[in-house]
Amino acid sequence: MTIGATAVxxxxxxxxxxxxxxLGGLSTRFTIQGNYIGTDITGNVALANTFGGIVLGTNDATIGGNVISGNDLFGIQFGDPSLFGTTFRGNLIQGNFIxxxxxxxxxxGNRGYGIDLLDGASNSVGGTTAGAGNTIAFNTQAAVTGGETGNAILGNSIFSNGGLGIDLGGVIANDDCDGDRGSNNKQNFPVITSVLANSTTTSIQGTLNSTANTQFRIEFFANSAxxxxxxxxxxxxxxxTNATTDASxxxxxxxxxxxxxxxxxxxxxxxxDPNNNTSEFSACASLADLSATMQFSAASYTVGEGDKRVDVTITRSPNSNAAASVSFATSDLAGLQSxxxxxxxxxxxxxxxxxxxxxxxxxxxxxKTVSIFIIDxxxxxxxxxxxVNLGNPLGATLGTPTIATVAITDNDLSNGPSLIAAPGVFVRAHYLxxxxxxxxxxxLDFWTKEITSCGSDQACVQLRRINLSAAFYLSIEFQQTGYLVERIYKTAFGEASGVSTSGSTHVLIVPFVRLNDFLLDTQQIGAGIIIGQTGWETALENNKRAFTLDFVQRPSFQTRFPTSI
Structure with missing residues (x-):
């Protein structure tokens, strides 16, 4: 029996x-193909099945080429043996978007697991032929979880799920000679010892400890994070590649x-292993490109005080075939000087x-170009x-120069009144x-007019300036960037304390996040966001997701919330 087909x-x-x-009972050889399960007719909007996408209570079925997304509870779940009276085997789940x-x-994403194998055995999620791999992403729990033994999970694209990519019972530590039992016999995962790239090729090396004198299929994956x-x-x-263990x-x-x-x-x-028991994913290993370097395009840059910004360029050479990143920071030696x-x-x-x-x-x-705003x-x-400085390279090494000097040319002939009193300058300062x-x-025109409409009424001007500051604080852009950063730090780490000397020396509660970290994270979330422009909601959500994924991988967070708890 076939539900759907390849034709639209x-x-x-x-x-x-x-x-x-x-799919209930013991009927076999069902095919579910080319359907949208949990979405509208476009495949782009969730129209959830509230108990899940597919319950697979059969043997030897093929689920292929479907979009299984937007469902509550799960994308695919194998039938519960306590209800069906048997373990389900021989099913192929291939070429789906889950x-x-x-x-x-x-x-x-589905609001639960992508695929829950429950007690299914000897099934295939993905495969070794072209097009057999599934894309399993954005589900709120693990991408693939559960199962008895012999469940091959091969050639898939698995990313951005709320739980593990492959979950055989949490991140399970490897045991010597792999004698433990459970889902997929709790197959030990590989240990990647080095990832090195030259101008053309990335070379990956590692080890595996598992059952003696056995050949294993080792699959490799690249990830943005x-x-x-x-x-x-x-x-x-x-x-x-294949790897064969020795007698030890x-x-x-x-x-x-x-x-x-x-x-x-x-x-x-x-x-x-040869019985199709696939492990969980290994620990991540960072790519080090031995031939690529990242550096400033020049050792010095010059900008006029009235030019509003200076663009600093970072170059990568000679190899640019892999992804890479580097930290950029301005360095303030002026402190609190007037x-x-x-x-x-x-x-x-x-x-x-x-x-x-x-x-x-x-x-x-x-x-890549980084812009720094200049204040006139x-x-x-x-x-x-x-x-400005570069540091913390990933995917390449630091070249020369990694420190550059920015010179600001003065445009004033004499000292004048503070420009912050000028409405346009005051408004721009809030945007920055x-x-x-x-x-x-x-x-700019709207907020400037809010102030200038007061004319010479200084009480009105002062009130409008206060209201403007409050409006920027309450704006969607700041609430979803800077204030979001402060809330995330506070939720994760609570408050910190500091010593005040105002009036007398005393301890007071202060935010845990430090200024430079706050600025880095706020600028990361807000990059490219202008409320009202086409696509701003999607861009903002993508930035927030990237930030939170990075945040929970930081050593400070993982020390506070170890994965073993």
């Missing part, structure tokens, strides 16, 4: 039900892949906006300088300070 005209929209499809829109890329657990997931399938249960392996195939700097692997101090040192409080960023190179990119004050200071971007013209 034969596609079924199986959505908005209590349960999408339930948790994505019909494009196979955009998020439309590591799972918060530190193991997995497996976003882009790179290929496989140990094997070593090596694998080479063209750099063009490596779409992310985090490499993971799985091991599958804005009219004349000593040649620029201040991030008065002369430029502090800038922090993780600069990410996609495969093929050779240069009214003081005769002469030329002033500050420095709160949401880290230049004002759009309509916004």
């Amino acid at each position: 005209s034969a596609r079924n929209i199986i959505s908005g039900n209590e349960l999408g499809i339930s 948790g994505t829109k019909a494009d196979g890329v955009s998020a439309l 590591c799972d918060p657990s530190g193991n997995g997931e497996g976003q882009t399938f790179l290929g496989f 249960c140990n094997a070593s392996f090596s694998f080479a892949v063209p750099n063009a195939s490596v779409t992310g700097p985090m490499i993971t692997a799985t091991a599958t 804005c009219n101090t004349v000593n040649g040192v620029a201040s991030s409080r008065c002369d430029y906006e502090a800038r922090f960023a993780t600069v990410r190179f996609a495969p093929g990119e050779t240069s 004050d009214s003081y005769l200071e002469g030329p002033e300088t500050f420095t 300070d709160f949401i880290n971007r230049e004002p759009d013209q309509s916004g």
Whole structure:
């Protein structure tokens, strides 16, 4: 029996039900093909089946080429043996999008597991032939979980799930000679010992400890980021090699892949034994490109005080085939000096906006530009300088120079009144300070008029300036960037304490997040976001997701919340 087909005209929209499809009884050789299960007719909008997408209570079925997304509870779940009286075997789940829109890329996750094997045995999720792999992403729990033994999980694209990519019972530590039992016999995962890239090729080396004198299939994956657990997931399938353990249960392996195939700097692997027991994903290993370097395009940059910004360029050479990243930061040596101090040192409080960023190179990119906002004050200071720095390279090494000097040329002939009193300057300062971007013209005009409409009424001007500050604090852009960062830190780490000397020395409660970390994270979430522009909601959600995934992988978070609890 076949439900659906490869032709679009034969596609079924199986959505908005209590349960999408339930294959019950012991009938065999069902085919579910080419359907949208849990979405509308476009495959882009959730129309959830409230109890899940598919319950698989049969043997030897094929589930292929479907979009199984947007469902409550799960995408696919094997039938419970306590209800059906048997364990289900021989089923093929291949070529599906489970948790994505019909494009196979955009998020439309199931609100639970992608695939729950329960007590299923000897089934295949993915495969070794072209097109057999599934995309399993954005589900709120694990991508693939459960099962008895012999469940092969091969050649899939698994990423951005709320739980583990492959969950055989939590991240299970490898045991010597792999004698434990459970889901897929709790097959030990590989240990990647090095990932090195030259100008053309990425080489992966590692070891496996498992059953003695046995050949294993080792599959490799590239990821844009590591799972918060530190193991997995497996976003882009790179290929496989075979490794055979010796009498002491140990094997070593090596694998080479063209750099063009490596779409992310985090490499993971799985091991599958001859009985099709696939392991969980290995711990992540970072790609180190021995030939590529990242550096500033020049050792110095010059900008006029009235130019509003200076663009600093970071280059990558000679190899740009893999993803890479580097930290960028301005360095403020001025401290709390007054804005009219004349000593040649620029201040991030008065002369430029502090800038922090993780600069990410996609495969093929050779240069990136970071903009630093310049503040046009009214003081005769002469030329002033500050420095910018690179650090923490990932996917390449640091070249030269990694420190560059930015010189600001003064445009004042004498000291004048503070420009912050000028309505336009005051409004621009709020855009820079709160949401880290230049004002759009309509916004600048609106808020400037709010102040200038007071005329010479200084009480009105003062009130409007206060209201403007409050409006920026309450704006969607700041609430979903800077204030979100503060709330996440507070939720994770609580409050910190500091010593105040105002009035007398005393301890007071202060935010846990430090200023430079706050600026880095806020600028990361707010990058490219202008409320009201086409696609801003999606861009903001993507930025927030990327930040939170990075946040939970930081050592401070993992120390506070170890995966073993």
